[in-house]
Amino acid sequence: MSLKDQDPELYQAIENEKKRAKQGLELIASENYTSQAVLEAMGSILTNKYAEGYPHRRYYGGNEFIDQVEDLAIERAKKLFGAEHVNVQPYSGTPANIAVYVALVPLGEKIMAMKLAHGGHLSHGHKVSFTGQGWKFVHYGVNKEGWLDYDEIERLAKKEKPKLIVSGFTAYPRVVDFKKFHEIAKEVGAYSMADIAHIAGIIATGQHPSPLPFTDVVTTTTHKTLRGPRSAMIMCKKELAEKIDRAVFPGLQGGPHEHIIAAKAVCFKEAMQPEFKDYIKQVLKNAKTLALRLQNYGFELVSGGTDNHLMLVDLTNKKVTGKEAETALDKAGITVNKNMIPYDPRSPFDPSGIRIGTPAVTSRGMKEKEMEKITFWINKAIENYKDKKVLAEIKKEVIEVCQAFPVPGT
Ligand code: DSN
Secondary structure: HHHHHOOHHHHHHHHHHHHHHOOEEEEOOOOOOOOHHHHHHHHHHHHHOOOOEOEEEEOOOOOOHHHHHHHHHHHHHHHEEEEEEOOOOOOOOHHHHHHHHEEEEOOOOOEEEEOOHHHHOHHHOOOOOOHHHHHHHHHHOOOOOOOHHHHHHHHHHHHHHOEEEEEOOOOOOOOOOOOHHHHHHHHHHOOEEEEOOOOOOHHHOOOOOOOOOOOOEEEOOOOOOOOOOOEEEEOOOHHHHHHHHHHHHHHHHHOOOHHHHHHHHOOOOOOOOOOHHHHHHHHHHHHHHHHHHHHHOOOOHHHOOOOOOOEEEOOOHHOOHHHHHHHHHHHHHHHHHEEOOOOOOOOOOEEEEEEOHHHHHHHHHOOHHHHHHHHHHHHHHHHOOOHHHHHHHHHHHHHHHOOOOOOOOO
8 A cells, every 4th residue: 555545644744844845944954855866775675674784794684686786885885995904884974983982992992083063063072962971072162264274183183183074074175185184093002083073974085084994984864965865884994804803783772774774886887977976066066156155145154164064154243143044944944053164152952053954955957046045045035034034935936946946856
């Protein structure tokens, strides 16, 4: 029986979400739209199978085809990123990061990472995350202009002597010098780890310097710029393979989600195609256009611009808070997220900024012309953030333009 017939209530919720996706502009920097093929693999019968263990070393019978699926995902990921070893089983980004910490750093020992308020991640040792409770994190930040200061990071590493140094960020709009991070780690006898979740697609297509092969461990989610299923993986040097694999299973996880692993294999193949490289090129062009146009409207961008798919807008001079801007834009059919800016005097619940990204709108085929239109709407919505009528008018225009840009998979 079809979902529609068997469970109309749930079916309707999905249809509503489809409509929301089609009628709105998705500018959340970590979101994207997967292909039909990725969706198909995720919805396949592979979800039925238990496959605890690793390919050709399982705790259950009947895994000959599951092994083929996982082998394909591993081989493709290795090729795509030039990795020595890949574990495709982590369920998501945070569990992947925890698995690395478990594998390489005894509980209670020191790890260094970027603070959340400056563009890090909860799983990089924030106190409300288990990571911040299980290990002793020391945090670096960006300078007053919003840039990483490698001399300062080196000074802190020498003083604190962590066992692991984490690079990779969720709200840093500039190129990251992964080589420098690795060198600092080696200087103090630490492992180097890069969490490339946000920029994985940019790295895979050679449009941002890669942390591989020199970084000891690289984690990534697979659903952001990489445009795959909501999941993650860990890449590492051969000599760390056993530790990492053991930390994932049996250390932290049980049965792998082979339907999602299949979808990752599909995504890795897609990411090797010339069309994907062109897609990422456009993501970057769109981000540059959006950033420049916002600046023309008097918006201040942390670090003064962007080199990647995202930008951080400091709304202080606009006399609007991040929460007010997010709410107003929502009403106008434009989805962004409120975000702390470095040295933010406000709270995470109502910070001074918003984060904007172009991966999702670019997957719909939008280009520079649409980015200009989008900045016009963003400016208008923020200038009139209390005016329901203006926001409703913008929403109407947004819906009209969106009709010409189908959402993949809907
Ligand atoms: N939620 C992701 C982001 O938006 O960057 C990180 O987990």
